[in-house]
Amino acid sequence: MMRVLAMLLAALAVFAAPAMAQQAMPPAPYAYTQIEDPALEAEARDLMLTLRCLKCQSQSIADSDAPMAGDMRHQVRTRLLAGQEPEEIRAWLVDRYGDYVSYSPKVSETTWPLFAIPVLLLLFVGGVLLRRLGRRRSDEGEAA
Known part of the structure; x- marks a missing residue:
């Protein structure tokens, strides 16, 4: 039992030390x-x-x-x-x-997707909407 308790205290000290060290540093001037x-x-x-x-x-x-x-x-x-x-x-x-x-x-080789993906997504959504509206108009024209 004492051995397990000693191991738990050692683990606690290992994990708590970095957190305590961060608070001890004064802010930069x-x-x-x-x-x-x-x-x-x-x-x-x-x-x-x-x-x-x-x-x-x-x-x-x-x-x-x-x-x-x-x-x-x-x-x-x-x-x-x-x-x-x-x-x-x-x-x-x-x-x-x-x-x-x-x-x-x-815009660089690492950030270009951030700029390109929204444009591509808007073009895709616009294409889908135009296709649906085109079908709806053709269906209404055939029904009349």
């Missing part, structure tokens, strides 16, 4: 602190509103309270202070986290 230059902070805010929080997935990094969003805000502000352009920062984040991080993905 620019995660919740704005840049002193209002124009630069406005640029940072505009960029942050176009980037998706990877943890929340329904919020921009500007609106999310997730620690990962705070780290991404820190990266945006730090890189702007270092002189990078917003598009350079966006490209770096997309390279690091993938196309999903951007609310306005670019």
Whole structure:
């Protein structure tokens, strides 16, 4: 019985340690602190509103309270202070986290299905509707 209890405690420690470690880290300096230059902070805010929080997935990094969003805000502000352009920062984040991080993905070899499939689906539905309407009109013409 004691052996089983010891194994359970060991398993609990293994699984609980990573969760406890995440909470112990302080937030990045620019995660919740704005840049002193209002124009630069406005640029940072505009960029942050176009980037998706990877943890929340329904919020921009500007609106999310997730620690990962705070780290991404820190990266945006730090890189702007270092002189990078917003598009350079966006490209770096997309390279690091993938196309999903951007609310306005670019058409590329990995994202083209996102743009093509809705168009193909609309053409298919339009074709089916035109075919049904054509049959209905021909059936009404024969009945008269």
